[in-house]
Amino acid sequence: MLPKAEAAYFAIADISGYTNFLAAVELDHAQDIIADFMDTVVKALRPPFRLAKFEGDAAFVYTTAEKIDGSLLQDAIEGAYFKFRRRLRSVRQASTCECQACVAMGDLDFKFVIHHGEMVKQKMGGREELAGRDVILVHRLLKNTVGEKIGGRAYALYSDAAIRAMGVDPVAQGLIAHHETIDVIGDVTLWARDLEAAWRQEDAQTRMQVTRDDAYAILEFDIAAPRQTVWEFFTVPGQWQKWWDADAIVEDSGKGRRGLGTKNHCMHGNHTVVEEMLDWRPTDYFTVGITLPIPGAPRIVMTRAVLDGPDGMTHLELRVAKPKPKDREFVDGAAAKYTERMTKAIAGLRSMLEGKQPVLDAVEDPALTRSGGRFLTEPVKSGARG
Incomplete structure (x- = not known):
């Protein structure tokens, strides 16, 4: 039997500055830092989202909820970013390590891409994978020019399909209109939220x-x-x-x-x-x-x-x-x-x-990559590379 198509919201939380960070710092503390920040963001996203898989410097999440209140979904995305910023601040204040990774962790940031469309679930290599045109589209949207428009790396980028499914008025909410041309797919209308600006407002x-x-x-x-x-x-x-x-x-x-x-x-x-x-x-x-x-x-x-x-x-x-x-x-x-x-x-x-919450399905979420927290208290030894 062919897998059945399901409507879903997709989101990707992607670490900005990941490649440059890993290339320039001590790997042991760098991996701890990345795992800690990714753990913070993914925990904040679920629910309403559930984790599909980790993709290097990104987490791919989704939800098949039939209808999600637009404010709740935006709160989930922005709340995850705010928790990352609070975690970044507390870690930098608490850390006693002066290695390059700990000094440079402030160069890391997050961006989010959100889309609504259809998918199918299929088994590959003993695990569940999501597939379909819209799964491809949300990944392609990671490569965009939004940062040039808003002047920063922290943003939430919603496809017009997601905005319509959420039932929100993007202009009234002050979202920034944007367009991208995706090969094979064509022109895509998008709406962006400057998360750095949102964080400054939240923090103040x-x-x-x-x-x-x-x-x-x-x-x-x-x-x-x-x-x-x-x-x-x-x-x-x-x-x-x-x-x-x-x-x-x-x-x-x-x-x-x-x-x-x-x-x-x-x-x-x-x-x-x-x-x-x-x-x-x-x-x-x-x-x-x-x-x-x-x-x-x-x-x-x-x-x-x-x-x-x-x-x-x-x-x-x-x-x-x-x-x-x-x-x-x-x-x-x-x-x-x-x-x-x-x-x-x-x-x-x-x-x-009580006792009436829907069961998503029998498939468990992938395990989170947990940080050992060593960068908080254990400086890199003097003989470490870098």
């Missing part, structure tokens, strides 16, 4: 997280479902409304990208509760300012943190910020009602999610 953002130590009240729940899934059911209006007792949830995200400044209007009969996003760090936490439909009511600030829980579960913490003394009585009353509603709603969410 003032965090507004209610921590456990600072919280006035905390609600905690464990849910036997993946973090990515719980995050989706708390942030995507269509999923959120499946378990929360609102008549409708209308999202106002301005440019069509969920995040800082997004307002959610939760409608209950003739009343509307407005939640404004004050901080946004997918898929770790988000902070909202809640305005209740009561004259003179104070705005209630709450951080909703999605954490790794025990035994593979997701631990959810809803942390309420300390109110002003004059508002404590109101917040206490509102919190009591909210606790009752949320406890009941979480019971419904659990029954919806």
